[in-house]
Amino acid sequence: MVMVEKDQVGGREFFSIVVFMIATKATDMTTTTLFGDTQNASWMVIIGSFLMILPSFIALNSLLKKYQNKNLLEITHLAFGKWMTFLIGSMMFFIVLINTSLETRSYTDQLITMNFPKTPTFILYLLFLLICLWGAKKGWESICSVAWMIFPYITLALILLVFLLTKDIVFNRVFPLLGPGTWTILKTSFNYVSLFGDALIIAMMYPFVKDHKTYTKSLFGALAYSVLIMAALFLSYALLFDYQSVGKITYPFNEAIRLVSIGMVITNIETFFLTFWLLSVIVKFAVYIYLVSKVFGFVFHIEEFEHTLIPITILILLIGLLPENQVDNIFVLRKQMLSYGKYLMLSLPLFLLIVVKLKEAVKG
Template sequence: MQNRGFLRVREIFAMILIIVGIRLSDSTPSLLAQNTQNALWIVPVISFICIFPSFLLMLYLLKKYKDKNLVQLLEAILGKGLGKAIGFIIFLFAFLSMTLDSRNYVEQIKVLYYPEAPTSLIFVILLGIVFFGAKRGIEVIGYSTFIALPFIKISAFFIVFLVLGDLLIQRIFPIFGSGLSSLLSEGIGKASIFAELFFILIAYVSTRETEIFHKASILAAIVALFEIVVFYFVYITVFDYNSVVKIAFPFHDITQFISFGAFFSNIETIFMVFWIIAAYLKFLILLYLTTWIFGVVFNIENFEPLLLPFGFLTATVAALPFNTVINELQFRDTLLSIMTPFFIILPILLWLVALLRGGLRK
């Protein structure tokens, strides 16, 4: 395994900010706006409040059971058999999340930029580049993400700055959208939009000191939430909620509002470059983490040779949904609804078992 404990705060921070914060640029806003309407921007806050305490509890358990990653922690608390079974479930969640998200991004690239290109060809290019990046190891992945992060984030918030004149604040009213009950239901039920916070716990022992991981992950989670809320707020105030529901890719539609005069055209292409870099980095990280989880579950120490088969399998499974509507409104919506109670309840159960077994006295 290419892991020598070289990851630092900045690299953990960058990786989490990419895999979580990129939710601002996919079709998640359209999915969440179906039931919450103009209260879309509040949904991530409710989701974060629901799932973040469980994430903190998991960090606490990892700190108590030193020198263990996510799957090893499950085995230490629940026993080898049950621990590996739950670890395999987490692997399935990570794999399915990566698969459905990759279909989402491939559809965006195809519809917006290369409508004549075959979907299979875009998949091959995307996952081919992702594979060659992932095989370099977690240290190179972390460093590459850290180097690219400033350019990605500057371009994203440059978009916000340039569309400020198009914001209409009145569009956030009524503040609870379709109703407080619908808002709470959607916010709680879709809390797993932050599930990547749990997937990256497989890399918990990839730092020299575990305190580094704690600081970086907590800070990155809070910053990612802020970014998502800002962009969702922009979507609602630039478009009305009826438009957000119908727009599959609001991030790219926002870039259409940007203009530097008649001389400069197709400005959105500049932002597309940074968006594609962020997408590559996200799936590069997710492919490595997913394969890593699988390797620990099945005691495969050198899991890097599995990156290529998993990349191919991801493309194959992602191509199964007939279209992006089925992918989003059926499969992805269902997956989010299933993962939410799992990741909220699991750390609590682990804590209770550890407490009863005396593991927390260590």
């Protein structure tokens, strides 16, 4: 039985969803690619990328306030018309679909490498997607409720992790403060603005948030909170491993939780943190699968888009199995998706706002 959206969600639920979608990127192989480009100044790139894409989010928020109860693509339809909306919606669908496929495969490889080395990739990947699909089929309201329910515990676990890591960090590793230089930080920040692209896609669910004030406070609060978490984790990696080592460590987050211990008695507690990490990742990809189906349903005029959740998940599985190894997945395909996706994330809200203002001027 397919569950559908019923009631609008509140600010706390929406806040936790956005945090899970964005902040978890500090725990995957994005860390390795980012440290390879900017070394110990990678935490600055997180802040720089957010500041660069912030004007687009402000423009989009202004449009959502103007057109109450309409999502991103519905506003695009009003501004650009049917065929342009079909093109933009198709681009968005393929970007989110491929990104979800690559990310789910990346997290599966991460689990296999660090925790289940003898498990076949297909089996673990299939099991992982089935759990995420089960969450997606519960519907938007249920996903958000679960996200808020586990959010406080994951936050406490994260605070505990950062606190326990302080005994192993070396503060001098933060220098040179600007790493490879200001220009490299700025250029890399621009290349990685897609890290926050989820805040654009989540606008598809705008009509299913309580009201505009709730949406605005929750979204920008979650973005600021995610930037804080990601910057703190990236800085912790640099102080813990040194930037030269982080660039060679495939999964810095997993390596970090293996170093954690409580005194001389309680050691090897990485399973505790791994459990909370898995919960947040499952919620994240349940939302991803739901959003891919949502965009697909809008583009192809499928009102009960929830019925496409299973076919979409199968498609994600097939695409995710295409990369032969982690190098192809992360250092080639994922990096290209981040590079190409940034142009849509940066330009679409601004173009929409300009077109809407011009139409108003012509009518006025």
